[in-house]
Amino acid sequence: MGIGPMLSALMRNKTGPALVALQIAVTLAIVINSLFIILQRVEKMNRDTGIDVNNVIITYVRGFGDDFDTIASINNDLDLIRNIPGVVATTVSNHVPLSGSGSGTGLRTVPDETIEAVSTARYRWTEDGLDALGITLTSGRNFYPEEINDILPESSEGSQPFVLVTQDLADSLFPEEDALGKTVYWGSMDPATIIGIIGRMHGSWVNWDKLGNVVIQPGKPAYTSNKYITRVEPGLRDELMPIIEQKLGESNRRRVINSNRSLEELADRSYRRDRGMAIILSIVITLLIGLTALVVVGLSSFHVTQRRKQIGTRRALGAKRIDIIKQFMLENWIITTAGAALGVVLTIGVAYWLEVSFELERLDWRFLPAGIVTLWVLSSLAVFEPARRAAAVPPAVATRSV
Amino acid sequence: MFKYNVKLALKSMRRNVILTALMVAAIAVGIGISMTTMTMYYMMNGNPIPAKSDVLFAITLDSWNPIRPFDDDRPERAPHQLTYHDAERLLALGEGKRQTAMFESSLIIEPVDEGEMPFETGARVATADFFSMFNVPFIYGSGWDRATDAAAEPVVVLTRQLNERLFGGRDSVGERLIMQGTYFQVAGVIDTWEPTPRFFDPINGGFHEINEMFIPYSLALSLELQSTGSDWGWKNEDITSFEQWLNSESSWVQYFVELETPRDRDAYVSHLDAYVGEQKRLGRFERPMNNNVYDVMEWMEYHEVVSNDSKVLVGLSFLFLTVCLLSTIALLLTKFIGKTSETSLRRALGASRKVIFNQQIVEVSVIGFAGGLVGLLLAGLGLKGIQYLYEAPNGLVTLDWVMVSSAIGLAIASSMIAGLYPAWRVCKIPPAAQLKTQ
Numbered sequence: 001m002g003i004g005p006m007l008s009a010l011m012r013n014k015t016g017p018a019l020v021a022l023q024i025a026v027t028l029a030i031v032i033n034s035l036f037i038i039l040q041r042v043e044k045m046n047r048d049t050g051i052d053v054n055n056v057i058i059t060y061v062r063g064f065g066d067d068f069d070t071i072a073s074i075n076n077d078l079d080l081i082r083n084i085p086g087v088v089a090t091t092v093s094n095h096v097p098l099s100g101s102g103s104g105t106g107l108r109t110v111p112d113e114t115i116e117a118v119s120t121a122r123y124r125w126t127e128d129g130l131d132a133l134g135i136t137l138t139s140g141r142n143f144y145p146e147e148i149n150d151i152l153p154e155s156s157e158g159s160q161p162f163v164l165v166t167q168d169l170a171d172s173l174f175p176e177e178d179a180l181g182k183t184v185y186w187g188s189m190d191p192a193t194i195i196g197i198i199g200r201m202h203g204s205w206v207n208w209d210k211l212g213n214v215v216i217q218p219g220k221p222a223y224t225s226n227k228y229i230t231r232v233e234p235g236l237r238d239e240l241m242p243i244i245e246q247k248l249g250e251s252n253r254r255r256v257i258n259s260n261r262s263l264e265e266l267a268d269r270s271y272r273r274d275r276g277m278a279i280i281l282s283i284v285i286t287l288l289i290g291l292t293a294l295v296v297v298g299l300s301s302f303h304v305t306q307r308r309k310q311i312g313t314r315r316a317l318g319a320k321r322i323d324i325i326k327q328f329m330l331e332n333w334i335i336t337t338a339g340a341a342l343g344v345v346l347t348i349g350v351a352y353w354l355e356v357s358f359e360l361e362r363l364d365w366r367f368l369p370a371g372i373v374t375l376w377v378l379s380s381l382a383v384f385e386p387a388r389r390a391a392a393v394p395p396a397v398a399t400r401s402v
Numbered sequence: 403m404f405k406y407n408v409k410l411a412l413k414s415m416r417r418n419v420i421l422t423a424l425m426v427a428a429i430a431v432g433i434g435i436s437m438t439t440m441t442m443y444y445m446m447n448g449n450p451i452p453a454k455s456d457v458l459f460a461i462t463l464d465s466w467n468p469i470r471p472f473d474d475d476r477p478e479r480a481p482h483q484l485t486y487h488d489a490e491r492l493l494a495l496g497e498g499k500r501q502t503a504m505f506e507s508s509l510i511i512e513p514v515d516e517g518e519m520p521f522e523t524g525a526r527v528a529t530a531d532f533f534s535m536f537n538v539p540f541i542y543g544s545g546w547d548r549a550t551d552a553a554a555e556p557v558v559v560l561t562r563q564l565n566e567r568l569f570g571g572r573d574s575v576g577e578r579l580i581m582q583g584t585y586f587q588v589a590g591v592i593d594t595w596e597p598t599p600r601f602f603d604p605i606n607g608g609f610h611e612i613n614e615m616f617i618p619y620s621l622a623l624s625l626e627l628q629s630t631g632s633d634w635g636w637k638n639e640d641i642t643s644f645e646q647w648l649n650s651e652s653s654w655v656q657y658f659v660e661l662e663t664p665r666d667r668d669a670y671v672s673h674l675d676a677y678v679g680e681q682k683r684l685g686r687f688e689r690p691m692n693n694n695v696y697d698v699m700e701w702m703e704y705h706e707v708v709s710n711d712s713k714v715l716v717g718l719s720f721l722f723l724t725v726c727l728l729s730t731i732a733l734l735l736t737k738f739i740g741k742t743s744e745t746s747l748r749r750a751l752g753a754s755r756k757v758i759f760n761q762q763i764v765e766v767s768v769i770g771f772a773g774g775l776v777g778l779l780l781a782g783l784g785l786k787g788i789q790y791l792y793e794a795p796n797g798l799v800t801l802d803w804v805m806v807s808s809a810i811g812l813a814i815a816s817s818m819i820a821g822l823y824p825a826w827r828v829c830k831i832p833p834a835a836q837l838k839t840q
Contacts (some may be wrong), residue, residue, distance in 0.1 A: 023729055187638050270438070281715075291726065298424050
């Protein structure tokens with residue numbers, strides 16, 4: 001049987017097939033757009049942070065009482081943590097990368113306030129900071145211990161005029177040349193020399209488009225709340241976290257340990273919207289594909305039952321089993337393809353709506369052919385079993401009345 | 403007749419269990435998903451204080467850098483918080499019916515007895531008007547009065563949870579606790595209060611939990627309270643003392659005012675303009691005059707409290723519901739075709755088209771109702787999942803009666819829409835035609 005008679009059969013009762021085609025079209029539009037969003041979120045969550053996220057522990061502490069000596073407390077705490085076996089390095093930092101909380105500033109290459117500054121996240125930590133996060137320098141040097149000052153919230157003495165910058169920041173500041181050794185200017189127009197360049201490091205705000213822009217100053221921030229960053233040997237993190245908390249707690253009762261968490265947990269929390277979206281959409285498309293497949297299977301089974309007599313007649317007239325299977329598969333293929341054609345239009349429409357209204361990225365066109373091929377395969381699988389059952393209808397059915 | 407129709411419907415549903423189950427499942431999944439996303443959206447988009455949302459206003463003044471705007475992408479916007487200095491002056495002028503300056507801070511509650519452990523607690527630092535402006539409910543005591551603000555007395559209002567932790571939930575009014583080396587007297591304990599979104603501070607998070615306690619704004623100066631919320635600065639100022647920080651151009655204080663009529667609103671804006679004009683003469687506020695008051699819903703809009711993701715999910719889930727309806731229509735059509743002979747027979751025995759039509763509609767309504775019920779269960783599950791995924795505070799996403807009734811209503815309405823065409827087709831079956839072939 002050629003495609004001609006089949007089309008005319010479909011056209012005779014067009015509502016049913018049209019509905020299925022429409023359903024396939026909308027399904028395609030939802031699935032392709034959702035998959036695209038999911039993949040983008042997964043890609044975002046899996047970006048290289050430049051940080052040894054899995055082996056870092058973050059401890060937030062805060063002293064209280066008028067006689068609390070912040071600097072002495074920090075020095076004691078750092079010594080105490082450093083001497084725990086399994087600890088690689090520890091530092092005190094003004095902020096914690098990937099945590100959602102941080103400080104930002106603008107840098108310029110010339111001391112002129114009217115020129116727009118390059119925005120960047122700003123950290124301040126000791127000579128152990130890089131090691132405590134597992135960050136590597138690609139050129140230049142780290143801070144020397146003698147460059148680390150105590151930075152009190154209300155002292156006029158600031159950091160030494162040396163900074164580390166990430167490659168991303170270096171490229172934004174000095175697109176044409178090597179940034180190492182160059183001078184940059186803070187908002188106050190105070191200069192600082194770039195002494196080292198970090199290949200990659202993410203700052204605090206994971207949704208910021210300049211996440212890779214980071215500048216680091218030398219110093220030991222001694223504020224009301226202190227944040228310790230500690231890196232441990234691989235595999236020891238969960239074992240050492242309670243030990244750190246316990247030792248700190250025992251050493252000083254005038255200090256509250258507000259939280260002691262893995263950096264992994266903090267980063268996960270920063271990405272929870274993206275993860276949530278990816279998971280919700282995955283559930284949605286799984287349900288959707290399941291539902292559409294079930295409906296296609298259900299409908300074709302029903303049609304097979306309805307058309308037993310017709311099938312029997314064809315078999316009696318000499319059609320082979322494979323012809324019957326072919327007939328059902330082809331019929332299904334026509335409906336699917338019509339649905340896919342409409343689906344492409346719908347998909348592009350939905351993608352356009354998402355792009356314009358919600359500033360989502362433009363759909364990658366390669367998702368379309370991939371979606372259509374998948375659709376063909378899935379719908380063929382869905383209709384195969386009913387088609388096989390149709391082929392099993394014996395020719396003799398035609399001769400019986402109902 | 404209705405009862406008979408329902409009986410027929412149930413009978414017919416039982417006859418082809420698989421198709422019926424598929425239809426119920428299709429509607430249930432469609433309702434479940436779209437109700438989940440709708441509830442999320444509805445919560446985010448809801449009016450957190452319907453009684454007063456049009457008389458409460460957030461204030462912005464453009465004290466930013468003369469060279470560039472606060473937000474390069476939206477140059478018309480002033481900074482969304484005030485400097486401490488400006489907030490102080492506006493409080494002193496007191497032109498609104500009520501007003502509060504506020505920020506988030508945190509203090510350590512020190513142990514009274516040796517055995518207890520100190521712990522850090524989040525505080526909202528605000529004025530006496532905060533409680534009456536925002537209709538905060540109390541279980542014990544009350545807020546403090548303006549005289550307490552003026553005298554900068556250390557008093558504290560606790561949330562129910564903190565009172566539970568500190569005093570076992572009893573009436574703790576008059577009790578004392580030590581923070582920053584100072585004795586604070588408990589003035590009141592508020593009842594559970596969860597405006598969603600947290601309209602008075604979308605800047606530090608519209609869906610955060612309410613701060614654990616409240617203390618007078620005037621204590622900021624004497625206790626040197628630091629803000630734990632966001633602060634924004636543009637000017638290079640040498641800040642080496644707390645006092646210099648308070649007098650800096652950093653904007654970190656949020657300001658709300660209550661104004662009763664649109665006329666008061668206009669008058670208030672003129673007061674703001676007059677204040678800024680005076681400051682301009684002193685050399686501050688070098689940008690063009692840009693003072694704004696935003697009512698609660700405008701303020702939510704300003705901070706895009708409803709995330710784009712949740713809007714995308716609502717859109718996609720309604721497309722999903724369309725797929726479910728298309729499935730239902732296709733399944734119904736198929737099912738009715740299978741019922742042709744029965745319908746012919748009923749018609750031949752005298753049933754009118756209207757009777758047949760009604761019977762079909764009752765049948766799809768029953769399916770829709772069943773789908774709606776299962777869908778509600780799914781939506782309940784979905785919301786639990788969302789609460790878990792987004793670590794939302796308890797009670798933020800729940801199905802209320804509005805959502806429950808709209809779910810059932812939507813299910814029945816959409817299944818009836820789905821059923822119209824198939825029912826119409828069934829009505830057209832001629833009485834005798836099918837009987838002949840038997």
